[in-house]
Amino acid sequence: MSPKPDDMPQTTGPATEALPEIVDSHCHLDFPDFDGELPEIIARARAAGxxxxxxxCTKLHTEANVRAIAEAYEGVFYAAGTHPxxxxxEKMTSVEELVALARHPKFVGLGETGLDYHYxxxxxxxxxxxxxxxxxxARQTRLPLIIHSRDADADMAQILTEEFHAGAFTCVMHCFTSSPELAKAALDLGFYLSMSGITAxxxxxxxxxxxxxxxxxRILVETDAPYLAPPPHRGRRNEPAYTAHTARRGAEVFGLSYPDFAAQTSANFDRLFWKAARTPQVPA
Known part of the structure; x- marks a missing residue:
């Protein structure tokens, strides 16, 4: 299911202008939707900036498969946890198991975890x-928590607030589509919100x-690929290259040029996902 050339994100301006670099902070490259196509998927992503x-990784018994993908490709990192x-x-994980996994140099976040009362x-x-x-x-490793929240706003806000006051940690509310109240609760704790294709x-x-x-x-961008493809690909398989479509819509939301928005969200990613930063630095 390779996209046609005119479906790919395009640059503006002179042909010699450098394409702004952007980060897909959340995708699922181990899903069967991408079987046999990973080299092409990743090449298209790089071509789009x-x-x-x-x-x-959403099920810890598949962690080795996700780790292998990260090990095989430059610029690909991974996170692991038990999806809500x-x-x-699934067998309940332990703090010790997660901390041990986090020692891998390309393991950059905990999750996705969270609450889903919809299904x-x-x-x-x-x-x-x-x-x-x-x-x-997340507290012990100082790696960011990756949160999935659906139809569970009150419990999510309560748990995040209680736990943060018991001991600080960092967090991104991935694919944020919840209420203004949960957004405020997360932002008040210093957490991040991530834009998916739904935003577009x-x-x-x-x-x-x-x-x-x-x-x-405090803004990141993501695909959640293979899900939630933004226009003009809505209804089809999503892939990391399409981060650029969501980011262009995000730039409009903030009244910024695409290069400025790409630079800002990349800097935000570096700050939060410090192990995947251009210049990794352990947070103080």
């Missing part, structure tokens, strides 16, 4: 337990308004 990407929709069926409300207690385990691992959907003005009210230095 997406020079770094974080591929996310899997918390009721998996019956496993709410297991999700909460799993989330708190991931939070403690025509009917997503309420989500764009939430982002527009957030501090620019």
């Amino acid at each position: 997406v020079t770094r990407m974080v591929t996310i 929709m899997r918390a009721g069926e 998996s409300a019956d496993s709410a207690e297991a999700q909460k337990t799993s989330l708190r385990i991931h939070i403690e691992a 959907f025509p009917k997503s003005q309420e989500i764009r308004d939430i982002f527009a009210a957030a501090p620019l230095d």
Whole structure:
């Protein structure tokens, strides 16, 4: 399912102008949607200016597969955790297990973890337990937590606030589509919000308004590929190259040029995902 050349993100200005670099902070390169195509997928991403990407493991028994992808490709990093929709069926992880995984040089974040009551409300207690385990691992490793939250705003805000006051950690609310109240709770704790392709959907003005009210230095961009492709690819398989489409819409939200928005979100990524930064520095 290779896109046609005119479907790819395009540069503006002279042909010799350098393409702004951008980061896909959340994708799933191990999913079967990409089987047999990873070299081409990653080449298209680089051609679109997406020079770094974080591929996310959602079930810890598949961590070795995700790690192998990160090891095989320059600019590809990985995170691992138990997705909240899997918390009721997967073996409960431990802080020790997550801390041990985090020693790998390309392991850059914990998760995705979180709460999902839309599809998996019956496993709410297991999700909460799993989330708190991931939070403690984030504290100990000083790596960012990657949060999935759906239809669980009140519990999510409560847990993040309680746990943060018990001991600081860093966090990104991935693919943020929740309420202004949860956005404020996360931002008040110093956390980050990540724009996915949903931000670029025509009917997503309420989500764009939430982002527009957030501090620019707390914004990331992502694909969540293979899901949530932004226009003009909506309804088709998403891939990291399409980060550029979402980022162009994000630039409009903040009234910035695309190069300036790309530079700012890349700097934000470097600050949060410090192990994947251009110049890695352990946070104080």
